[in-house]
Amino acid sequence: MPNELPSQPDPGQSVDYQIRIKGQLGSEWSDWFEGLTITLAEDGGTLLSGPVVDQAALHGLLKKIRDLGMPLVAVNPIHNDPDQ
Secondary structure (H helix, E strand, C coil): CCCCCCCCCCCCCCEEEECCCCCCCCHHHCCCCCEEEECCCCCCEEEEEEEEHHHHHHHHHHHHHHHHHCEEEEEEEECCCCCC
């Protein structure tokens, strides 16, 4: 149904995210981005991916991207549902 809310993760369970930004970051930034995997895209962008513990941590990551002056392209949760 279109009005159903997406299922929420259990409290204390991290959610995997993919964050796409315009511009390229080297792998040396991984620690600053809390261990997220950094993948350079063919289009000249960067994909940050990995677990984020909660919404506060997600906002902290987005603030770091903003502070670098890099344009945010997309933020997507990755659902690892074994039933799908």
